[in-house]
Amino acid sequence: MAGMKSLKKKRRIQVIAVAAVALALSTAMIGYAMRDGINYFRAPTQVMDEPPAPSETFRIGGLVEEGTLIRGEGTTVRFSVTDGGASVPVTYTGVLPDLFEEGQGMVGTGRYVNGTFEASEILAKHDETYMPKEVVDALKEQGVFQHAPGEAPAAPNG
Template identity: 55%
Template sequence: MAGLKSLKKRRRIQVLGGAALALAVAVALIGYGFRDGINLYRSPTQVAEAAPAPDEYFQLGGLVKEGSIINRDGVAFDFVITDGAVEIPVAYIGRDPRPDLFKEGQGTIAKGYFRDGRFEAQNLLAKHDETYMPREVIDTLKDTGVYQDPNS
């Protein structure tokens, strides 16, 4: 009888140990899968206050500054994103052409890296229609007092 209790106890410990190991492997695999999938949003003010590491991929949002779009070779171009308080120069280095609704004075979100005082955008998100602006950009502009409701 004593050997049977010891065997049950040992088996229970083995099952719990195996479950803990499986859980640790699952958490590690999920973390590995999300390593590039989590893109933090930042405003120009947040980037100026605490510059991210050069290898950190994130989203930068705000308004495209009037008169700041400069075309380069191919689909590449430069522009400035502002939240009304801080301006960040952006170089679009992606492969896709500029979105049709990407214009000066409109809200946009650029995805890429901040290196050497300039944001290198690999992807751009522009508004869907004349009244749309990404929620994050609206919140940023409201925080700096620049936002004007298009319906007013």
């Protein structure tokens, strides 16, 4: 009888050990991906609160701020992306997606250099289902949809 119990205990320890190894591996892979800057997502408020290093590639998402879209010389465009709490200036050289316009959702991949997000890729996100959950949450948290201009929303704690 006693032998049976210790076998079960041993089995449980093995299962826990395997789970721990799997967890460590997945954490390491996520860390590796983040070190590589693969799609680590930030809202504009987060970028302003803790500006990422210029070497870090990440994704930013939010709404294209009304009145900020400037199509410049050649293919370079400038605009600001906002989550209702903060807005970050963006520059992008390339062809914008058809759906890209002011007041619409967007996600950009790039780097934050000298106070401007230099995007390497811009995606227009018209639909909540395509927007990263974090963007939707940030926008809802900021109450951006019924947000009166010029009124500062309370900063979220943390």
